[in-house]
Amino acid sequence: MELGRKWVQLVIAFLTNGYWGFPVSRTIYQGPLKVVCSPGLNCYSCPAATTYCPMGALQQLMVSIRFSLETGHYYVGLYVLGCIGVVGSFLGRMVCGWACPFGFIQEMLHKIPSRKWGVPRILRFFKYAVLFGMVLLLPLFVVSEFGLGEPWFCKYLCPAGTLEAGIPMLFLRPELRGTIGWLFYNKLIIMIFFIIWSVLASRPFCRVGCPLGAFYALFSRVKLVKLQLDEAKCTQCEACHHVCPMGVKFNESPNDAECISCMACMNKACRFDAISLSVAGIPLRTTEVVKAKRAEG
Amino acid sequence: MEKQPVAEKKRSVKEKRKIRILPFVVLTVFLFVFLAGVLTGEPSRVLEQSWQICLSCIGIG
Numbered sequence: 001m002e003l004g005r006k007w008v009q010l011v012i013a014f015l016t017n018g019y020w021g022f023p024v025s026r027t028i029y030q031g032p033l034k035v036v037c038s039p040g041l042n043c044y045s046c047p048a049a050t051t052y053c054p055m056g057a058l059q060q061l062m063v064s065i066r067f068s069l070e071t072g073h074y075y076v077g078l079y080v081l082g083c084i085g086v087v088g089s090f091l092g093r094m095v096c097g098w099a100c101p102f103g104f105i106q107e108m109l110h111k112i113p114s115r116k117w118g119v120p121r122i123l124r125f126f127k128y129a130v131l132f133g134m135v136l137l138l139p140l141f142v143v144s145e146f147g148l149g150e151p152w153f154c155k156y157l158c159p160a161g162t163l164e165a166g167i168p169m170l171f172l173r174p175e176l177r178g179t180i181g182w183l184f185y186n187k188l189i190i191m192i193f194f195i196i197w198s199v200l201a202s203r204p205f206c207r208v209g210c211p212l213g214a215f216y217a218l219f220s221r222v223k224l225v226k227l228q229l230d231e232a233k234c235t236q237c238e239a240c241h242h243v244c245p246m247g248v249k250f251n252e253s254p255n256d257a258e259c260i261s262c263m264a265c266m267n268k269a270c271r272f273d274a275i276s277l278s279v280a281g282i283p284l285r286t287t288e289v290v291k292a293k294r295a296e297g
Numbered sequence: 298m299e300k301q302p303v304a305e306k307k308r309s310v311k312e313k314r315k316i317r318i319l320p321f322v323v324l325t326v327f328l329f330v331f332l333a334g335v336l337t338g339e340p341s342r343v344l345e346q347s348w349q350i351c352l353s354c355i356g357i358g
Binding site: 068 | 315316317319320321323324326327328329330331332333334335337338339340341342343344346347348350351352353354355356357
């Protein structure tokens, strides 16, 4: 199952970054697919990106909302919100575990041998501040004399944008190198910080700073597809605690907003068939471990 | 310790397998939000935005 998940992550990363003509065209993809929402965090200024980033698009709409309304257009983010809302209602943070290219990069970085650390759980609240502050409120309310705001998250924080778009664009267009300043170095430092942190801890950006993860986390209790705990079968052995990449204690909080439904607890840890994947409350399958045990004897 | 009667056990399993309605309600709400966005013409605006490279958004310029 873990290998299958890696393949899904890889395929989705290639599908959302499938424009390989950029070394020739020296610009980003400008085709009709860019109206499709990327389920995960994937900068649409990345030269290979074929879909739009919901966080980037939402900020851009917030930034120009006054101008849109003045010109009689109701571009208030309903389309983007609807897209990620539908995805969130179906899968919630399962997207983070299965379909986010930046989550995949962090997972790969974490495989680099080093001493591993946890991430303090209190830090998880920061991503909600990023979502409501940097993605929605600051772009909406901090405006210039012309009534235009700034995309705060993209401009000052997003390490995915620096890695997938900022650095590649500097290689692609050398003339831009003269224009970089403190803004770029600030984002470069943030990106390096998260890269190093990803080696030392599992998915730090997903847990601490990702506004899209924060949005999907709001669906933890109401999403259609989720992992379900059968309390009657759970022996409180706590095996699930040791395999979770997000630090979730599944037996204690099966609806935890941090759960990315990677199924490590179900497949690698639980020997008592207490965790199952469910759709709208209907369990789909039993764990591979239990199945193997049954087959053995 | 008293054993749980079979009928009660079956009922509790059935209750556990009850279909959750709330996800469908939330899904429907967001489908309407999505459709409202489409009707206002927002996809064309999103497309326009995503065709442009916002240099300051990626830390350049």
